[in-house]
Amino acid sequence: MNWLPEWVRRYQPGWLAGDLTAGLIVTVMLIPQSLAYALLAGLPPEVGLYASILPIVAYALLGSSMTLAVGPVAVVSLMTASALQPLAAAGSAQYLALAMQLSLLSGVMLLAFGALRLGFLAHFLSHPVISGFISGSAVLIAVGQLKYILGLKVAGSGVLETVTGLLEALPQTRPATLAIGVASLAFLLLARRYLAPALQRLGLPPKAADVMGKLAPMAAVIVSTAVVGLFRLDQSAGVSVVGAVPQGLPRLALSVPGPDALAQLWLPALLITLVGFVESVSVAQSLALKRRQRIRPNRELVGLGAANVASALSGGYPVTGGFARSVVNFAAGANTPLAGVVSAALMALVIAALTGLFYYLPHAVLAATIIVAVTSLIDIGTFRQAWHYDRADALSLLATAAGVIALGVEAGILTGVTLSLGLLVWRSSHPHIAVVGRVPGTEHFRNVERHAVQTVSGLLALRVDESLFFANATVLEDRIEALLAKDATVRRVLLICSAVNQIDVTALGVLTQLERSMAARNIELSLAEVKGPVMDRLRPTELGQRMQGRVFLSTHEAFEHASHSPAHAG
């Protein structure tokens, strides 16, 4: 039984009630969301339902979070649409096949990253870049849904294109659709704000009221479906409805991409993998911390990879851990992934027997659900905070959001990744280097610019506050040469390596050349506070050999040596 996940082997009866409740509540949220996000992805509604069964079970067996709710999410659905729309007509058989292949590719990438233990790569999107990406995507998604609220047919995926298209088509707005759309929007927005407090005043405990408040979309679905069905508004008033959704569980089949599809899909798949993983891990982590549980990023890669392969196998499309459903799952008392399994079973039941109920569900209500869900993702607070704290970060947030809105999700996320790495490169190439002197009467050494310290004539003592490697070694060299050019009396340069954890080959080369060129000018290089592992590597090198007798244990010792033995004059 060792292959069973730990939570199954250690399952305690006391956990069951919480898992069952959470599973049921998440299902009620998941039904409208999975239909809506399939619409957003340009896929038939059943694909959203399919993506909410096997993937959840796969994640439950292999993932590491106890409360993450996996399935279709808004941003990944948008990325799917943006990847597939140039390749096939939305809703066509080819489009469906490509969606499954995209999910398969993303799953295989996640599994490969997990096998290679590359979970740390998730840290390479900074929060501002992620926040900008999500906010930009939310704007893109919300604007794209307006056509369903107005009952218009508008082509085009860019924000500008969509808005001008909407304005041109505005006279054709369908009043009944608009009424339903606006009413749902108003209801959902008001519910988000006032439903939970109202339920609380009616006597529900705060937590239960919060959870129940999240079920408003289901209420909108039920009421609007009943109204449209009762008055046959689809025929009498041209309200666009979901229509016949094929009944029955998805058939298992694997569609493997050919070389052409591979060439077209690998980049979108990689971006979906990256964004999906980062989003999912950050949700899982923030929930786990509240209960002092641990998320293992490499296990998460495997869990999400399996979920996406399962989605590809069962007629679905790319999935990941969703923010809103996971929070509700957590708050509703989920103790283990059994809650997810319960959800999956209920979804299977819905697909097997109840899809007829969705016939009269208006697209406008699904669009309203999406709009309300994504507007809560637009995050002005993080921008305001970043603006006050660090302009570079704030600007990279803004650039990423603008990139998404103006150029689309793929160009946007690439802009973001480039900015993240560019910032990393920029910051790494600017090591903090301080010229230090002795604090009088102590063995402490501080920055000469900020403290009244004593220096030894002819000795230039520098403290480098970073490891030395290719990105900053030349900067150190430049700094030393500039200081030497300014002060011709310097006969000794002391490098204090207390914060140097590593010297790579490039930096070793730079230091070796520097020592040699300084020696030719009768200037002595010495080192202090070199850490053990760094010294072990340095010793057998040419530089290590030449430096013998000039490596001091402490800065104090080096200062003592310098003040008692004047360096040979030049």
Add this chain to the structure above:
Amino acid sequence: MNWLPEWVRRYQPGWLAGDLTAGLIVTVMLIPQSLAYALLAGLPPEVGLYASILPIVAYALLGSSMTLAVGPVAVVSLMTASALQPLAAAGSAQYLALAMQLSLLSGVMLLAFGALRLGFLAHFLSHPVISGFISGSAVLIAVGQLKYILGLKVAGSGVLETVTGLLEALPQTRPATLAIGVASLAFLLLARRYLAPALQRLGLPPKAADVMGKLAPMAAVIVSTAVVGLFRLDQSAGVSVVGAVPQGLPRLALSVPGPDALAQLWLPALLITLVGFVESVSVAQSLALKRRQRIRPNRELVGLGAANVASALSGGYPVTGGFARSVVNFAAGANTPLAGVVSAALMALVIAALTGLFYYLPHAVLAATIIVAVTSLIDIGTFRQAWHYDRADALSLLATAAGVIALGVEAGILTGVTLSLGLLVWRSSHPHIAVVGRVPGTEHFRNVERHAVQTVSGLLALRVDESLFFANATVLEDRIEALLAKDATVRRVLLICSAVNQIDVTALGVLTQLERSMAARNIELSLAEVKGPVMDRLRPTELGQRMQGRVFLSTHEAFEHASHSPAHAG
């Protein structure tokens, strides 16, 4: 006269002799090299000569090195060939136009990088990656030249393709060509090894002997041209010769790339820009250091940019600072870029009047010149050194070289850049974090794993040896959570920030969340040794507000506080 470069305004008569000698000697080296590298780039010989006049003058006016010799170089010529061969037939008018456009694009990029002060980007190719790239390119170049030594016509640019092509065509080897090629190779290899010592024994001073030794290629050119011309070996024995080279100075004209060419050329141009700049700056820097002069990377960008624009204007192709010629220029006594201007004037004279002399110059001799020049670029020493010092660096060197040889220069350099950045990402995401305690009887705090130190019960003191930012913030959080999970008695966590020069928005968010989640578990977070600028930014933030009274000036103070005031029990 302020627009004149400093070296012109301060020119001293004493410098003239050195500049004239160096200019003359470099010209003698430059003539065979510019013809050979044009051949390597797939261009007619005169293009190599054109690229050796105006670009040198442009660099002399705007660059910052006193001794760098700019012009056609081997690696950039190879990159030019590899960029243009898929786009046009070698030697065709379109090929020539594309070569000029490539030079223009690279020049504009260099100027733009200079204007944006992006010189620091040059540090982002690690030495191992550059070394691997150069060695791989040298192998590729040498193999590609074998066909000229054998007198064979072989298509294909990959190493494998070329070698199999050569083996198939081997029976058609032309004996006279082979004889000339092998003789030149042998002569050049022997000259490299024995000519300078021999000249020294004949009484020349060592430096002069060294410089004269570099003129062997010119000797090979003169002798072989005379022999082929005398016996008309081009007609009697089918020896392939340079033939008629158009006489006269290049006409000035600018060929601007259209949108199609732009789409095809921007990436190769960017790679040529990067490689050319990095190579050139490292040569210029190593020479400048020997005379305690300074190279300013942003000025270098402008100088090289102007040189490439000048090359594009005057019928040339991408140029950069060359290693071998710069070293000879330096050793021959060049004091200022006037040496370059002298070279350029002499080259202009050659083109205007003497191109007829090259008619009988055999291609095999040019190929031998290239092979001997590039084999000296193959750098086993750096690999061996890296292997002993740092395996990751050694493997990235090997991967880059293998990438160049197997996939070509562009894929090779992209592999290298990716590996450089990947290594940076990897190293940045692993900050050194030490749990510390007090060295008994002192105010020093050291790693508990390596020193016998005293700790305070319930206090976990951590020293982070790096700035905190998006790439490593989560790693710190994970580490703290793991330590807390291991030891449930911890009630206080002290973060010693002596090496933290910056906390970015992402890290601030992680710390804020960590503090909140720890507070919920009755664990107190405190900080020590926070640097002034970091504290100034931190103070107004939510975290800064919450941390009031828990930020200590020194670790000592924090330890004193912790041992005298037990934290509130959980």
